[in-house]
Amino acid sequence: MAQLKPNILLIYTGGTIGMIKDFETGALRNFNFNDLLKHIPELKLLDCEIDTTSFETPIDSSNMNPIYWADLVTIIEDAYDNFDGFVVLHGSDTMSYTASALSFMLENLSKPVVFTGSQLPIGDLRTDAKENLITSIQIAALREKGQPKISEVCLYFEYKLYRANRTTKINAEHFEAFASLNYPALAESGVHLSVNDEALYKPNRRKKLKVHKRMESEIMLVKMFPGICETTLEHIFSYDGLKGVVLETYGSGNLTNENWFIDLLKKLIKKGVPVINVTQCSGGGVNMGLYETSTQLKRIGVISGKDCTTEAALAKLMYLLGQQISTSSFKTIFETSLRGEMQ
Structure with missing residues (x-):
């Protein structure tokens, strides 16, 4: 019997990656994420099924806070049993904060939650959005012996996958916007996608996902x-x-x-x-x-x-x-x- 394709949920919270430029005015605007394939037809070539969802009102990541974090983990919690992996599209400015928070809020996580974004909007000629998004989905769909290869909250940007709670944004100008200076990359994308097996988090798959939504912000x-x-x-x-x-x-x-x-x-x-x-x-x-x-x-x-x-x-x-x-x-x-x- 043929193995079913991995089913990945793409979650858009806001940020540059989900914007296109109005070429008449030059202004950036959010596009309808249900029309994603129109902007990145290459996604049809991926060996997985992709569903999309979005915050009802996408936000600039500068406005991110624990209330939105709770909304985000609720989306993942509700969809957890129906998907093999999750890709979260998020503005880069506070991505490390949100991704770090989710690593703690999602206890006993045994599926990948991959954060990504871009420095240039998806409709820009020189955008980094396409590569970041395509490879993030590929990573979320990786399987080994019928189980997800990656089983933690991570962050993918400019050819490198990092453990999310080890990252910090280091550059507002370059495509290589993030670094993980105290922990090695989990994977690197080149001609081949090379995974650092020794660096991966090893979950206890027998434990059920436990979602925590109360974060003290005082x-x-x-x-x-x-x-x-x-x-x-x-x-x-x-x-x-x-x-x-x-x-x-x-x-x-x-x-x-x-x-x-x-x-x-x-x-x-x-x-x-x-x-x-x-x-x-x-x-x-x-x-x-x-x-x-x-x-x-x-x-x-x-x-x-x-x-x-x-x-x-x-x-x-x-x-x-x-x-x-x-x-x-x-x-x-x-x-x-x-x-x-x-x-």
Whole structure:
């Protein structure tokens, strides 16, 4: 009996990839995604079935937020049993944030969820949209021994497939817009599609998909810089509704060890507000205690983000706060890799 073709659901949230240029006015506008094949007839050549759906009102990715994340995982949850893989078309500016969030919201995922987009609209003569979309669908349709080859949330852009929660956008101008500096690419597209089997996430396929939709957004990201002001931070940290803080620190997790700053952190942690330490460097990770300026952080209970990206650390914090993890176990759970987001 012939094996059925993989069935892929294409989900459009918004962004440049779903726009075409009006050649009379030069303005970009969204096109009807049901007419996708008219713009990319090459999709007919793919050895899979493709269905499409879209946010009722597509959005610019700058407006992305946890409410839309919940909408997106609901689409995947409702369609999960009827499709072999999912491709999410998303604006590139916040793609790493959304893709990282979904990696935590979709627990026990055993099918591919591939995020992609483009730097130029689909109707542009030099667009990168066609290659990104075609290869993302091919990746989502990959099978091995009757099972999906890829079983995690990932991001494909400019010939490389990355683990989503390891990515960050590094360039607003070049087609190679994303990087994963602390984890190797999952696959590379050239003459052949080469998959790095050792780097793939290995799910427990016996566990059923569990979808989490509550993400706590009353959190703050604070980037350290020389001259950061005591009164400003004191004002921010005194907000009663503050549920968590991510500190973007220098190098391997260092920041000022002036008494006023350490005291502010102590007060936060004493109130049960988790404080996460991630490096503002593009690559590498946090190693608290390596230098004297980070020794006190470790002592007062600051949580190490290890080699997490800022995007993944924020998403993980929102997710764990949404799960209402107890204060006593929060640090241990955060410092444990849940979806391959840290070493």
